[in-house]
Structures are given as C-alpha cells and as structure tokens.
Amino acid sequence: MDSIIVTGGQPLSGQISIAGAKNAALALMPVTLLTDEPLTLTNAPRLSDIKTMTLLLESLGTEVTAMQGGKVIALSSHGLTSTRADYDIVRKMRASNLVLGPLLARAHQAVVSLPGGCAIGARPMDIHITALEALGAEIDLRDGYLHAVARGGLRGARVPLRFASVGATENVLMAATLARGTTVIENAAREPEIVDLAQCLRRMGAQIEGEGTSTITIEGVDRLHGATHSVVTDRIELGTYMLAPVIAGGEIELLGGRMDLVAAFAEKLDAAGVSVTETAKGLLVRLRGDRPRAVDVVTEPFPGFPTDLQAQMMAMLCCAEGVSVLEERIFENRFMHAPELMRMGAQIEVHGGTATVTGVERLRGAPVMATDLRASVSLILAGLAAEGETQVNRVYHLDRGYEHVEDKLGAVGARIARVPGS
Ligand code: UD1
Numbered sequence: 001m002d003s004i005i006v007t008g009g010q011p012l013s014g015q016i017s018i019a020g021a022k023n024a025a026l027a028l029m030p031v032t033l034l035t036d037e038p039l040t041l042t043n044a045p046r047l048s049d050i051k052t053m054t055l056l057l058e059s060l061g062t063e064v065t066a067m068q069g070g071k072v073i074a075l076s077s078h079g080l081t082s083t084r085a086d087y088d089i090v091r092k093m094r095a096s097n098l099v100l101g102p103l104l105a106r107a108h109q110a111v112v113s114l115p116g117g118c119a120i121g122a123r124p125m126d127i128h129i130t131a132l133e134a135l136g137a138e139i140d141l142r143d144g145y146l147h148a149v150a151r152g153g154l155r156g157a158r159v160p161l162r163f164a165s166v167g168a169t170e171n172v173l174m175a176a177t178l179a180r181g182t183t184v185i186e187n188a189a190r191e192p193e194i195v196d197l198a199q200c201l202r203r204m205g206a207q208i209e210g211e212g213t214s215t216i217t218i219e220g221v222d223r224l225h226g227a228t229h230s231v232v233t234d235r236i237e238l239g240t241y242m243l244a245p246v247i248a249g250g251e252i253e254l255l256g257g258r259m260d261l262v263a264a265f266a267e268k269l270d271a272a273g274v275s276v277t278e279t280a281k282g283l284l285v286r287l288r289g290d291r292p293r294a295v296d297v298v299t300e301p302f303p304g305f306p307t308d309l310q311a312q313m314m315a316m317l318c319c320a321e322g323v324s325v326l327e328e329r330i331f332e333n334r335f336m337h338a339p340e341l342m343r344m345g346a347q348i349e350v351h352g353g354t355a356t357v358t359g360v361e362r363l364r365g366a367p368v369m370a371t372d373l374r375a376s377v378s379l380i381l382a383g384l385a386a387e388g389e390t391q392v393n394r395v396y397h398l399d400r401g402y403e404h405v406e407d408k409l410g411a412v413g414a415r416i417a418r419v420p421g422s
Pocket of ligand 1: 026163167193307331
C-alpha cells in the first residue's frame with residue numbers, strides 16, 4: 001500500500017484548483033437510473049470512489065464512459081439489466097446505497113447490500129428505509145441485503161426524517177421524482193450537494209421546490225429526460241486546502257472556492273486569526289499573525305460546521321495558541337486521527353464525542369497511520385507543520401476523496417512525495 005512522506009516547515013504560496021465535489025458526484029451518478037436518456041456530468045472529480053460507483057452502475061447495466069481523463073462522465077441506463085447491488089462493491093463505499101431510491105422508482109424493485117465505507121460509526125440505514133416505506137415501498141432485511149419492492153410504483157407522501165440525513169434526503173428526492181403525486185420531505189438535509197442534485201433533476205424535467213431548506217416538495221412526473229450538469233465545487237477539498245497555509249505559513253488562492261459553501265468554517269477561521277478574502281477566481285487565505293488562536297468547534301448538519309472538516313481543523317488546532325474544544329455530533333467514532341496526531345506531539349484528550357486540544361508550538365514528524373478519508377488528510381496537514389519527516393501509511397482512503405493531493409500541495413511549495421507500496 002502506498003504511503004505519503006511530508007517534510008514540514010515549508011511556507012506555501014500559489015494557487016490550488018478545487019475539483020468537483022465527490023459527495024455531489026456520488027449522488028448525481030445514480031440519477032442515470034431514473035431515465036433511459038443520456039446524462040452527462042462535467043467537472044467530475046477523479047477519485048477511486050467515482051470508480052467504485054462506476055463499477056456498481058455498470059453491474060446494473062448502465063453504460064459509463066469517462067472522458068477528458070475522467071472530468072466528464074457520460075452515463076446511459078437505457079438497458080438496465082439488474083436491480084441488485086452486490087456486497088462486493090457496496091462494502092467499499094457507503095454511498096452505494098444511493099442506487100436504492102432510483103432503482104425503486106424506475107424498476108419498482110431493488111436488492112441492495114448493507115453498506116461499507118469509512119469506519120467512523122454505526123451508520124445505519126433506518127432513516128432511508130422509513131422514508132422509502134412512506135412512499136409505499138416494502139423493505140425487508142435478509143442475509144445482509146435490503147430487499148425492496150414498490151408494488152404498482154411509488155406514491156408521493158409526507159416524509160418526515162427523524163434526522164436530516166444527507167443520504168436519506170438524496171434517496172427520497174430521487175425516488176420521489178417519478179412517484180405518483182406530491183412528496184414533501186420534512187427535516188430534509190440542506191447540504192449544497194442536495195441543492196446540486198435537485199438542480200440536475202430539475203434540468204431533467206423533475207418538479208422540485210425548496211432544496212437548500214428543510215422542506216423539499218416534489219411533484220412526481222411520468223418520465224425524466226437526459227441532461228448535462230456541472231458538479232458543484234468540493235467544499236470539503238476547499239476547506240482542507242484552506243487550512244494548508246494556516247498550518248504551514250504563506251498564502252494560497254483556492255481557485256473555484258466560494259464563501260457560501262464554507263461560511264461556518266470560514267467564520268471559525270476568522271476567529272482563529274485567519275484572513276479569508278474573496279477574489280475574482282476564488283478565495284485567498286493567509287494567517288494574520290504568527291500562530292493561529294484556539295477556537296471551539298461543534299460539528300452540525302449544513303449550514304453548521306461540517307463533520308468532514310473536523311479532523312483537518314483538529315490538525316490546525318494542535319498548533320494553535322491556547323485550548324480548543326471540538327465536539328463531534330454527527331458520527332460517534334470520528335476521533336481516530338487523535339491518537340495519530342498525538343504520535344506527532346499533539347496534546348489531545350478525548351472523552352466520548354468531545355476532544356480537548358492544547359496547542360503546542362511545534363509538532364514532530366512521525367510514522368502515522370491513516371484510518372479514514374478525512375483523518376488521512378489531517379495527518380498530511382499536520383505533517384506540513386511538523387519538524388522533520390512524517391510518513392502517512394495506508395493512504396488508500398485518501399485516494400477515495402482527494403485528487404492527486406501530493407501534486408496539488410507540491411505545486412504550492414510543500415515537500416511531499418508518494419512512496420508506492422509493494
Ligand atoms: C454524507 C457524506 C459524508 C458526510 C455525511 C454527514 C456522502 C457520500 N457522504 O454521508 O461525507 O460525513 O453526509 O455530513 O455524501 N444515520 C442513521 N440512520 C440512517 C442514516 C444516517 O442513524 O438511516 C446517521 C449516521 O449514522 C450518522 C448521521 O446519521 O451518524 C449522518 O449520516 P448521513 O447524513 O446519512 O451521512 P451520509 O449520507 O452517510
């Protein structure tokens with residue numbers, strides 16, 4: 001398995017282009033299942049999770065063609081051959097569950113393995129199941145698979161979610177576009193990726209109102225047609241690279257960066273003494289003083305501080321002046337990066353869902369282990385600030401969510417290299 005070696009202490013300068021959002025693309029690709037006409041996605045990120053979704057869709061009979069090195073993905077599901085999402089593919093990535101809603105809507109049946117993905121909590125499927133049952137699906141759990149049928153097709157309904165789950169909102173939104181009648185999703189997730197999904201569906205003829213708010217109304221239509229859609233900017237990649245010049249020193253412009261995608265995060269950076277300004281091409285980030293200041297962080301659904309930036313923020317706070325408290329409210333087991341950061345000299349105490357970080361003047365390079373996607377990149381960020389060499393092992397998680405991290409950071413002056421594994 002590959003590892004990444006970072007040698008700290010280099011201030012950064014230059015520009016980094018931010019890719020299309022992984023989490024948006026993973027929801028947009030299954031949209032192909034809702035129509036027999038072609039769907040083309042532009043500004044797609046080049047990531048292993050996208051390859052996993054490609055394999056899954058191909059196993060269902062979708063034709064997937066990657067163009068321009070993967071930046072453009074053409075999908076066509078005119079000849080759907082299967083409605084079964086097999087364990088072998090689904091176990092690699094939880095977002096595989098996003099084929100459930102579209103398959104039910106188009107084929108009125110689906111068999112989907114229970115998902116895998118990052119080991120950051122239990123991540124059950126109850127919200128998806130209850131929501132699709134409200135639309136008239138019957139769903140049984142047998143042998144690790146969800147067996148779902150919608151006899152006579154899905155029917156629009158009121159769908160209150162017990163928690164604003166991103167994946168459940170996406171599954172219901174897709175399913176409801178072809179259901180008979182009106183669906184109202186209450187306590188819907190408000191993430192920008194949901195807005196992007198709704199915009200794509202609307203381009204295909206879906207009737208949707210209220211995306212980006214807690215109530216989304218969908219009027220079912222008989223069929224959807226083809227479309228071309230550009231994937232929204234990846235706010236998590238954006239936030240990750242915004243932290244790089246704060247940790248390493250210097251100034252970086254994030255091309256394609258948008259303040260509205262990272263408002264809560266940028267507010268915390270401002271409180272930590274970081275200047276974030278909008279430019280004609282994106283966002284410019286630099287630290288105002290010599291060292292960032294401690295800030296407290298609570299992760300929440302959008303528009304709150306994203307859980308997917310918690311690990312990276314912790315890496316920064318490890319070097320900040322003062323004591324910070326991070327509270328993780330979305331996933332119950334998402335501090336696996338803490339012991340690894342401690343190997344680099346960080347002072348962190350974890351009690352349940354709360355981590356208390358006492359900033360130190362300097363971290364030390366050390367061999368560390370990547371445990372999940374965002375944890376991996378937090379260790380690379382910490383390495384940028386550390387004295388000496390940090391070797392991040394088991395980086396396959398990183399390639400699930402970050403395009404060429406070593407090239408992007410290397411181009412702005414970081415000393416970083418990938419060491420191919422055996
Ligand atoms: C999506 C993102 C992920 C992000 C997360 C929260 C994708 C592909 N992934 O994941 O990067 O960290 O949103 O912003 O978009 N839950 C249940 N029952 C369910 C569904 C979820 O209890 O049926 C719980 C989960 O265990 C978790 C919380 O709800 O604790 C949030 O999950 P959810 O919003 O569904 O996240 P995902 O869609 O899986």
